[in-house]
Amino acid sequence: MKELSQLLANIPPSVTLAVNDKAKSLQRDGKDVIALAGGDPDFDTPPHIVEAAVQAIKNGRTHYPAPAKGLPEALEAVADKMARDNGVYVDPRTDVVITPGSKWALYLALAAIVNPGDEVIYLEPVWVSYPPLIRIAGGAPVAVTLPEETNFTVTEALLREKVTPRTKAIMVNSPCNPSGRVLSQDEINTIVRVAIDEDLYVITDEVYEKLVFDDHKHYSLAAQPEMAERTLTTNGLSKGYAMTGWRLGWIVGPPDLVKLAARMHSQTVTSAATFTMVAAAAALNGPQDVVEAMCCSYQERRDFMVKALNEIEGIECRNTDGAFYLMPRFTNTEKNSVELADALLEEAMIAATPGAAFGASTERHLRFSIATAMSELERAVERLERVVGRL
Numbered sequence: 362m363k364e365l366s367q368l369l370a371n372i373p374p375s376v377t378l379a380v381n382d383k384a385k386s387l388q389r390d391g392k393d394v395i396a397l398a399g400g401d402p403d404f405d406t407p408p409h410i411v412e413a414a415v416q417a418i419k420n421g422r423t424h425y426p427a428p429a430k431g432l433p434e435a436l437e438a439v440a441d442k443m444a445r446d447n448g449v450y451v452d453p454r455t456d457v458v459i460t461p462g463s464k465w466a467l468y469l470a471l472a473a474i475v476n477p478g479d480e481v482i483y484l485e486p487v488w489v490s491y492p493p494l495i496r497i498a499g500g501a502p503v504a505v506t507l508p509e510e511t512n513f514t515v516t517e518a519l520l521r522e523k524v525t526p527r528t529k530a531i532m533v534n535s536p537c538n539p540s541g542r543v544l545s546q547d548e549i550n551t552i553v554r555v556a557i558d559e560d561l562y563v564i565t566d567e568v569y570e571k572l573v574f575d576d577h578k579h580y581s582l583a584a585q586p587e588m589a590e591r592t593l594t595t596n597g598l599s600k601g602y603a604m605t606g607w608r609l610g611w612i613v614g615p616p617d618l619v620k621l622a623a624r625m626h627s628q629t630v631t632s633a634a635t636f637t638m639v640a641a642a643a644a645l646n647g648p649q650d651v652v653e654a655m656c657c658s659y660q661e662r663r664d665f666m667v668k669a670l671n672e673i674e675g676i677e678c679r680n681t682d683g684a685f686y687l688m689p690r691f692t693n694t695e696k697n698s699v700e701l702a703d704a705l706l707e708e709a710m711i712a713a714t715p716g717a718a719f720g721a722s723t724e725r726h727l728r729f730s731i732a733t734a735m736s737e738l739e740r741a742v743e744r745l746e747r748v749v750g751r752l
């Protein structure tokens with residue numbers, strides 16, 4: 362048999378999905394696993410959004426959408442949302458593509474920008490899929506490792522150190538999975554300065570935008586002066602609206618880039634699902650209090666978990682600004698994060714993601730998802746108190 366794709370053979374499978382699958386399979390075998398490895402809200406999709414999709418199906422909205430890049434009502438809902446929430450003013454006819462999930466929007470963004478060998482900078486800790494997505498698009502991933510001692514703060518020196526004549530773009534994710542950091546206006550200004558000076562595109566992943574705690578504020582890069590022409594924004598309904606399984610996201614940016622993204626989209630997946638786009642318009646145009654209520658609930662869980670974890674001898678956990686993850690560090694063990702995650706599953710039946718999956722800054726951490734019921738988090742803390750000395 363002839364050789365299969367070298368590119369894909371060298372792409373690792375997603376570590377987060379792998380840990381989650383292992384936990385689910387133990388649960389199916391009757392084991393009492395507390396699953397803290399996933400990134401899927403425990404809430405159900407708000408009923409008015411479900412109802413909009415059911416009605417759309419009943420009304421026969423089950424055919425290919427026209428245009429393929431998105432139903433006009435969904436494109437308009439995204440453009441209105443960008444103006445309302447982000448201060449970014451776009452033309453729904455030329456500047457938006459509706460995608461099956463924001464992960465596909467990230468891929469479209471890279472596909473529209475990258476030529477073979479172009480370097481794309483990303484910030485560590487990083488969501489596991491960025492380096493593989495860059496490689497699949499033909500680019501070379503370049504990590505900027507943000508140290509934990511500075512609370513993963515972005516600085517001009519760290520960014521500039523990694524810029525070369527081949528650098529094409531910077532990928533940014535705020536609120537960040539896994540660190541829970543929300544970039545400050547100063548850090549946003551730093552990224553803007555470097556992007557403009559070095560003539561770089563920016564891909565900004567804002568999928569956790571609705572999950573911001575305390576008095577932190579989400580700043581959109583496309584809204585900063587002179588940035589709209591070089592910024593592609595990706596976002597979606599998965600996290601904020603508890604709609605992971607619906608697969609609904611979008612990419613927004615300047616028309617020449619979005620045109621290429623739309624070309625790739627139509628020649629691959631064709632479109633997002635028609636009735637899902639009707640539901641997306643209902644989600645974005647409808648009441649937002651449900652989204653705020655879910656965010657409050659994540660904040661309560663964060664408050665509980667950060668305090669409880671820091672009270673356990675041998676665990677240190679930074680506070681977070683947003684998203685629904687914590688990155689505790691286990692201070693009394695020589696184990697690396699992969700060994701630690703295995704030991705935790707074995708000793709305490711707690712599934713967590715090894716920090717190494719997110720890059721060099723979190724090699725001795727685990728990632729816990731708090732998109733899990735409070736009762737489960739309480740049980741996790743009890744188990745951790747019992748086993749931490751044995752890890």
Ligand SMILES: Cc1ncc(COP(=O)(O)O)c(C=O)c1O
Nearest residue numbers: 400462463464488538597599610
């Ligand atoms: C940082 C980040 N970006 C993008 C995604 C993709 O989300 P979706 O494709 O469900 O919109 C995820 C999912 O975990 C994520 O954590």
